[in-house]
Amino acid sequence: MADPKGFLKVDRREHAERPVAERLADYRELVLEPEPPVVRAQASRCMDCGIPFCHQGCPLGNVIPEWNDLVWRGKEEEAEAVLYATNNFPEVTGRVCPAPCEASCVLAIDGVPVTIKDVERTIARTSFESGRGLAPVRARVRSGKRVAVVGSGPAGLACAQQLARAGHEVTVYERDDRIGGLLRYGIPDFKMEKEIVDLRVAQMAAEGVVFRTGVDVGGDVTGGELRASNDAVVLCLGARVPRDLAGPGRDLAGVHFAMDFLVQQNRRVAGDVVPDAEAILAAGKHVVVIGGGDTGSDCIGTSNRQGALSVTNLELMPKPPLVRMPDNPWPAWPLVLRTSSSHEEGCAREFAVMTRGFVADASGTKVSKLTAVRVELAGGQVREVPGSAFDIPCDLALLAMGFTGPETTGLATELGLALDPRGNIVSDAAGRTNVPGVYVAGDASRGQSLVVWAIADGRRVAAAVDTALEASRKGRHLAATG
Ligand SMILES: Cc1cc2nc3c(=O)[nH]c(=O)nc-3n(C[C@H](O)[C@H](O)[C@H](O)COP(=O)(O)OP(=O)(O)OC[C@H]3O[C@@H](n4cnc5c(N)ncnc54)[C@H](O)[C@@H]3O)c2cc1C
Ligand code: SF4
Missing domain, CATH: 1.10.1060.10 (Alpha-helical ferredoxin)
Structure with a gap:
């Protein structure tokens, strides 16, 4: 010790x-x-x-x-x-x-x-x-088995690395132009610079993993084709369908999903040019970020770096306590107020507020105000507080209210994948879906979660695939690392 x-x-x-x-x-x-x-x-x-x-x-x-x-x-x-x-x-x-x-x-x-x-x-x-x-950890024994991993977020990368080190031939298919999933295009550079993703991807390539970017599985190549040309297919598609906000003014210019804003900034930092016509920028604007999670926090940090005039963060739920409550004892995850580095950089935080809609400026096309109302929790239901409606100046509204599930539509239909009521891909504990030889790992099966869970899922499913391919996983992996 x-x-x-x-x-x-x-x-x-x-x-x-x-x-x-x-x-x-x-x-x-x-x-x-x-x-x-x-x-x-x-x-x-x-x-x-x-x-x-x-x-x-x-x-x-x-x-x-x-x-x-x-x-x-x-x-x-x-x-x-x-x-x-x-x-x-x-x-x-x-x-x-x-x-x-x-x-x-x-x-x-x-x-x-x-x-x-x-x-x-x-x-x-x-x-x-x-x-x-x-240093590349190359398998000493090759299994001769081929595995396709679809999606290159942390789940796909962990799964691919484990399988390659166990001696399988692994190809990662990614529809984006760069590898990394949300590590690349969600999480801002001020939390994690992308060089570390590049270094790890280079290591994996040296270990034998083949990366194919710009390939939309279900479009450019069908799920059926991947199944036919591989011994196993692992779907690590993420869960990126954003939760939307129904309400008047939703279609006004200046109301955007958080991810559209964040991806653009990560691209700029990577040296890409975002065309002016598509640019979503906070500079000189009153920004309202709707949603108090990680995504919302990243929007706050990015807005402040872009030079927003003001940033307001709205959260539907009441303000959490500063310390653990008696019904939330150690070692459970503490349900307390979290203040991220982005919050510390400057933003007004409003809790127990529901957005009603958006009001246009004089042109009738651009958002200029957000209308909201205070709410309270009563019997587990969110209830509006009478007479508490208010407006907030808003030139840019970023919707960061979570994600409803993976973008599986085409692939799920083509392969006949079973989905749960939230749209996540159903699997057993080993990541096996209802389609033989097709597995799922990460957010695509558990819903939008955490990087650490995605890595854990990727490793768990890789072990199951390896076992199913009748490789001596332990022996090969130990041989490869020893
Ligand atoms: C803005 C933001 C900030 C976050 N910050 C944190 C944080 O600070 N800490 C933390 O722990 N978690 C954070 N998370 C959550 C975390 O990023 C995810 O839980 C994690 O990335 C999930 O990993 P994944 O591999 O399952 O999916 P993803 O990272 O979403 O990767 C899925 C990949 O699959 C690709 N793909 C999808 N469909 C196809 C297809 N048909 N063909 C080919 N490719 C396809 C996608 O393009 C994507 O690259 C954040 C999430 C967001 C949105
Ligand atoms: S990966 Fe595990 S050890 Fe590392 S910070 Fe997360 S919970 Fe802690």
Whole structure:
């Protein structure tokens, strides 16, 4: 275990962030990496409790106490090996995971958990800097089996990497022009710069994964064709159908889905030119972001960087408490108010507010105002508070109210895939759909979720595919990594 008295001697110290004024001037990552001695001291706070709850909190089952101990002892390579045994992309989770592990750390009972996410990111960074974490892990034994992975988000990438390392011939089909799914075109660069995705994709290519971008499966190539030319097909399509808002003025210019706005900015940062006629920009505008989740938060950070005049964030649900309530005890995920780095950069936050619609400016075509009403929860139902209607100046409204499911229409019909009432692809615990040889992983089966769950799903389904292809997964994988 790490220092048995570490948690008594060392206070929790999280990474610092760049000053707001500085970071709003660019799209670079805002985290300032802690120095190695600080990270070692933080890792020493891990008590290696008899029953560690942290790695139950982690969907990947990361064996956190083990790598905390190794980091504290300065055994970098061993810490990397332990971390990579359960997580293909710690450089990603170390940046964007909400860290349920920290919420379930025993020290979180007193509100000062180990800085697990910082330690994880540091292990990943060290492994990148030394080149160890990016060295291709090539399978020594080839199975001769072919697998098509559709979609290149974290689920597809984790699945593809695991299968390639187990010796299968893997092709990833992606309809976008670049690999990465929401890692590439959803999550803004100020949370995660895209170079790290490129480095991982290059590693996978060197491991034998073939990437085919610009291919819409169900359009450019049919699901049937993929089934016929592969031994297994894994659908990692994501869940990107946005929830819409019905109401007067929805069609006015200036009312957009959040993702249309975010994708454009990620493209600009990547050096693409977004044509003026299509550009959605917050500069000089009163921006209203509807929806209080990750997507909404990313819209706030992006709007402020673009130079919005004001940013208001509307959330339908009431303001959560600042601390855990008695019916939400440790180690459950704390249902408390979350303030993201984007919120800290500046925005007005309004809770328990329902948008009624949008009002046009004098031209009759562009949004100039948003009409809303305050609501309360009564018997589990959202009820308008009489006489509480109000307007907000609004030149740009961004709808970030979540996602209703995957865009499966053509593919689901063609393959005859069973869907649940929300439109997600139905599967068993191994990711098998009702169509033989066709699997599903990530948001396409669980609905819009988290990167860490997508990686965990990708790994789980890869293991099931490998087993089904009668490969000796364990033997091959160990041979490949050993
Ligand atoms: C704006 C935003 C911010 C987020 N921030 C965070 C965060 O900070 N932390 C976190 O943990 N989670 C975050 N999430 C959630 C997280 O990004 C997702 O849960 C995760 O990316 C899901 O991974 P996936 O591989 O299942 O799907 P995706 O990442 O959505 O990838 C699916 C891929 O499949 C491709 N595809 C779909 N259909 C086809 C087809 N027919 N043919 C070929 N390709 C196809 C798509 O183009 C896409 O590239 C965020 C989500 C959004 C929208
Ligand atoms: S992946 Fe997320 S939950 Fe797991 S150890 Fe890392 S930060 Fe914690």
